[in-house]
Amino acid sequence: VIINPKLTKKGDRTAMFFEGCL
Incomplete structure (x- = not known):
């Protein structure tokens, strides 16, 4: 799973x- 560092x-x-x- 790729986590976007810009997520809130x-x-x-x-x-x-x-x-x-998962």
């Missing part, structure tokens, strides 16, 4: 959530 805190949390599910 909400987007970052969502990305981390999806990474944890």
Whole structure:
């Protein structure tokens, strides 16, 4: 999963959530 460093805190949390599910 590629995380965009420009994501907002909400987007970052969502990305981390999806990474944890994978």
